[in-house]
Amino acid sequence: GQNIDQPTEMTATEGAIVQINCTYQTSGFNGLFWYQQHAGEAPTFLSYNVLDGLEEKGRFSSFLSRSKGYSYLLLKELQMKDSASYLCAALDSNYQLIWGAGTKLIIKP
Amino acid sequence: DAGVIQSPRHEVTEMGQEVTLRCKPISGHDYLFWYRQTMMRGLELLIYFNNNVPIDDSGMPEDRFSAKMPNASFSTLKIQPSEPRDSAVYFCASSLGGTGQVIQPQHFGDGTRLSIL
Numbered sequence: 001g002q003n004i005d006q007p008t009e010m011t012a013t014e015g016a017i018v019q020i021n022c023t024y025q026t027s028g029f030n031g032l033f034w035y036q037q038h039a040g041e042a043p044t045f046l047s048y049n050v051l052d053g054l055e056e057k058g059r060f061s062s063f064l065s066r067s068k069g070y071s072y073l074l075l076k077e078l079q080m081k082d083s084a085s086y087l088c089a090a091l092d093s094n095y096q097l098i099w100g101a102g103t104k105l106i107i108k109p
Numbered sequence: 110d111a112g113v114i115q116s117p118r119h120e121v122t123e124m125g126q127e128v129t130l131r132c133k134p135i136s137g138h139d140y141l142f143w144y145r146q147t148m149m150r151g152l153e154l155l156i157y158f159n160n161n162v163p164i165d166d167s168g169m170p171e172d173r174f175s176a177k178m179p180n181a182s183f184s185t186l187k188i189q190p191s192e193p194r195d196s197a198v199y200f201c202a203s204s205l206g207g208t209g210q211v212i213q214p215q216h217f218g219d220g221t222r223l224s225i226l
Contacts (some may be wrong), residue, residue, distance in 0.1 A: 031212050042200060042217035043152070050212065087152065091212065096165070101151040 002026045004100035006088050011106045012078055020073045020086050020103045028093020034062050034073045035087040037102065043087055046073070075105075083107045111135070113218035115201050121224045127189040130221045133182055134203030142215060143176055143186050144200040152200075158184065159206065191225045198222050 003025045012018040024032065031050035035043040049055055049064035049071060061074040075082055085102040092098055114133040122128055134141045142157040156166040161178045169176070173192070178184040188195055202215040 033214060042219050045214035045216070048212060048214060095212075097154070097215070099152045099154075 002090075002092060002098045004088055004090060004098055006086075006100045006103045008101070009104045009106065011108060012075075014078055014080060014107055014109050016078050017074065017076050018078060018105065020075075020088075020105065022071045022073075022088035022100060024069050024071070024088070024090040024098070024100075026090045026092040026098055029066065030091040030093065030095055032062075032064055032071045032091070033089045033097065034071075035089065036084050037087060038084045046086075078107050080107050080109070113201055113203050113216055115199075115218035115221055117221060118219060119222045119224075121226065122191060123226050124192055125190045126225075127187065128191045128195075128223065128225075130186040130199050130201075130223070132184045132186070132201030132218060134184070134201070135216055136182070137205065138203035138216075139181075139206050140204045140215075141178060141184050142202040142204075143184070144202065144217075145197045146200060146220075147197045155186070193225045196223055196225050 006022045031048055033048050034046040036046050037043040047062040049062050052064055052066055054061055054063045059076045064071045085104045087102045088100040089097045116131045139160050143155040144152050145155055146152045155168045156176045157164055158178045174188055176186045198220045200217050200220045202217045204215045205213040
């Protein structure tokens with residue numbers, strides 16, 4: 001079956017760095033997305049990786065290892081506004097998105 | 110540019126009533142997706158359209174749910190009759206089609222928070 005695993009909840013301190021991991025098992029693979037979702041709001045696109053390696057976008061970076069079925073989202077210089085859920089989603093061979101349950105990130109002062 | 114527009118933002122109705130949710134995708138996007146999100150089950154794909162044609166409705170829970178896309182700028186999701194277990198946030202999303210190395214992200218509307226009493 002197809003499956004996405006990510007931690008349910010993580011806590012980090014303002015100004016610090018946090019890494020949110022995601023492992024996936026899909027029928028074929030056409031890339032991995034990360035979305036951010038603030039409470040009561042819609043998911044918003046953060047990043048897309050299809051090749052192995054690290055993609056950096058400002059304070060956020062996303063990494064992919066296709067051979068390991070693994071990705072992570074790295075958030076640097078954490079701000080209170082980064083408190084949100086982070087959703088990992090893999091694109092399978094039919095270009096269907098398989099969504100993880102999301103990781104709730106709590107930022108403490 | 111206008112994003113995906115959903116209406117209503119909130120809906121509270123009694124069990125057994127018909128509920129219609131509406132979505133206007135981003136202009137030019139050829140894919141439209143309907144999702145349901147709950148604490149217990151997370152984000153679930155209900156159905157998606159390509160060029161107004163339903164491609165996969167395997168996520169539609171049961172016959173009480175139906176979706177239409179009469180034109181490129183409008184889609185509806187209907188629940189009839191509604192039940193308390195249908196209470197959830199329903200999101201509509203749209204994207205540009207892409208294959209190979211060019212994959213476009215889905216853009217979500219603000220959602221409809223549905224409560225069935």
